[in-house]
Amino acid sequence: MAVTKSDVVAILSEQDVVLARQAVRRLAQDLGFGIVDQTKLVTAASELARNAVVYGQGGEMRWEKLSDGARVGLRLHFVDDGPGIADLKLAMTDGWTSGHGLGLGLSGARRLVNDFEIDTGAGRGTRVSVTRWK
Amino acid sequence: MERIPILRMGDFLLVTIQVDMHDRLARTLQDDLTSQIERTGAKGVLIDISGLEMVDSFIGRMIANTSAMSRLLDANTVLVGMRPAVAITLVELGLSLAGVDTALDVERGMKLLRARLAPSSRNGRHQV
Numbered sequence: 001m002a003v004t005k006s007d008v009v010a011i012l013s014e015q016d017v018v019l020a021r022q023a024v025r026r027l028a029q030d031l032g033f034g035i036v037d038q039t040k041l042v043t044a045a046s047e048l049a050r051n052a053v054v055y056g057q058g059g060e061m062r063w064e065k066l067s068d069g070a071r072v073g074l075r076l077h078f079v080d081d082g083p084g085i086a087d088l089k090l091a092m093t094d095g096w097t098s099g100h101g102l103g104l105g106l107s108g109a110r111r112l113v114n115d116f117e118i119d120t121g122a123g124r125g126t127r128v129s130v131t132r133w134k
Numbered sequence: 135m136e137r138i139p140i141l142r143m144g145d146f147l148l149v150t151i152q153v154d155m156h157d158r159l160a161r162t163l164q165d166d167l168t169s170q171i172e173r174t175g176a177k178g179v180l181i182d183i184s185g186l187e188m189v190d191s192f193i194g195r196m197i198a199n200t201s202a203m204s205r206l207l208d209a210n211t212v213l214v215g216m217r218p219a220v221a222i223t224l225v226e227l228g229l230s231l232a233g234v235d236t237a238l239d240v241e242r243g244m245k246l247l248r249a250r251l252a253p254s255s256r257n258g259r260h261q262v
Binding site for chain 1: 154155156157158187188189190191192217218219220222223224226227228229
C-alpha cells in the first residue's frame, strides 16, 4: 500500500470544520468515490473535526490518498493535543457524551468508514485515523 | 452577523438552507426560527435542505430540536428535500430523526402543512 499524496489542514475553529469537510469532499471526488461514499466520508470527517475543536481544543487533519494494487482509498488522521479520552470504551458508546452533543460523533463516524483506529489516553491528546476504500 | 433567511408565507415560515453551515450558524437559525414562530404566530415551518450535501449529528440535532421546539409553540415542522445519500448516511450515523415529519419536496411539504392546518384534521393526522 502506498501513499500517493498527502497534506495537512488546520482545524482550530468551527469555520475550519466546514473547510475540512469541503476538502474531504474534493479529495473523495478526485478519487472517484460515488455520491454515497463521498457523503459518508465527509460526514465522518465533520464529526471528527468537530471533536478536535470542541474537545481537543483544536488540532489538524492530515489526509492521505492511498493506492493498494487496483484499489484507491482516502485516509484521514485527526490529531489534537487536548485532554485526551480517559475512558475510551465509554466514549465509543452510542449516546454517551461528555459535552452537549448527541454522543454519536465517534461511534457514528466509525460506522461510516472501513477502518477506524483511535489512540488516546488521559493527558495525551487524541489521534483518530479513518480510511475508506473505493 | 451571518444568518439564514426565513421567509413568511401566510401561516407558514419557509427556510431554505443552501450553504454548508458551521455550528454557530445552525444554532442561530434554531433561535431565529423559534422567535419568529412566537412573533408571527406561524402554524407551520418548512425546512428545505435540498441544497445540503451533508447532515452530520450537529445539524441533525438542530433539525430535531427545531421540530420539537416548534411543536411546543403550536407549529408543525416539515423537513423536505433530503438527498438520498444524506438519508443513508444519517441513518448509519445513528440518527433517524424519528420525531420529524418529512416530505420529498417543497410542494408536498406545503400540502402536508396545509392539511395539518385544516379544521378536519384537528383530531387526526392527514395523509398526503
